[in-house]
Amino acid sequence: MREDIIAGRNAVIEALKSDRTIDNIMIAKGDVKGSITVLLALAKEKGIIVKEVDRRKLDQISENGNHQGVIAYVTPYKYVELEDILNYAKAKGESPFIIILDEIEDPHNFGAIIRTAETCGVHGIIIPKRRNVGITPVVYKSSAGAIEYMKIAKVPNINTTIEYLKKEGIWVYGADMDTETHSYEADFSGSAALVIGSEGRGISKLTKEKCDLLVKIPMRGEITSLNASVAGGILMYEILRQRITRG
The missing domain is CATH 3.40.1280.10 (SPOUT methyltransferase, trefoil knot domain)
Incomplete structure (x- = not known):
């Protein structure tokens, strides 16, 4: 299972609010309503690149297709001692x-x-x-x-x-x-x-x-x-x- 992506609107928004290192975010083309606007504002504030892609590309990347039109590439989760x-x-x-x-x-x-x-x-x-x-x-x-x-x-x-x-x-x-x-x-x-x-x-x-x-x-x-x-x-x-x- 991949540890370098986060899928779903709420999960990506919380990652943006935290100190998590996000390389870039992909959103489905034309999907800029609702919580996506909050996500885009946070990404802009942090200077994170957002790419619009075909929804089918997101389907291929995610494990189960349940991505809500958003996927973020991140550094793998850092476990603590x-x-x-x-x-x-x-x-x-x-x-x-x-x-x-x-x-x-x-x-x-x-x-x-x-x-x-x-x-x-x-x-x-x-x-x-x-x-x-x-x-x-x-x-x-x-x-x-x-x-x-x-x-x-x-x-x-x-x-x-x-x-x-x-x-x-x-x-x-x-x-x-x-x-x-x-x-x-x-x-x-x-x-x-x-x-x-x-x-x-x-x-x-x-x-x-x-x-x-x-x-x-x-x-x-x-x-x-x-x-x-x-x-x-x-x-x-x-x-x-x-x-x-x-x-």
Whole structure:
């Protein structure tokens, strides 16, 4: 999957607003209405070249044709180090709030998690270098531009990283439907890292054992599992709620 393009109006606009390096932007010929005018103004302000091309060219470049008439060529996403996430929380004077993804493979889920994490004040997301989707155009599109404001670190080993975070005084929670503790019963008000498992397998057995506490979301229906991004979103908002109400 390509990491040198961003497709979609909102995603490109957010990239323009951030410090992202954009080489050039291509828009479909004749498509200069609505949010495209905002995009063109931002591009002009930053001195970025905008080319009008046939829409079919954009279809060929994008992975799924869902580009909304806009594609930007960018430098590949720059991942951060774990320490950068911790230092970012420290600089803001806040207790660390981190998301750890255990082999999320669906780029739409990853993008949705990034978007929710940004709105909840998460300081950074940690993903494994292997068996986890990276930052792709689909992830950019699904995050609706939130990726530009989220620090993401790739680590060789999730379990080693969890051990390190625990030594730094961060409590590690795992999302798991087989536990007895409901999310509203847990105390998320301090430094917290939330582990979200893969779409099909959930959190791996060893990673579960590394967590300080496993929590589940209350459910009453016949369906016993949720989409990874939905489950993660519910838990992130519970953590945010408690951080606001409990200080």
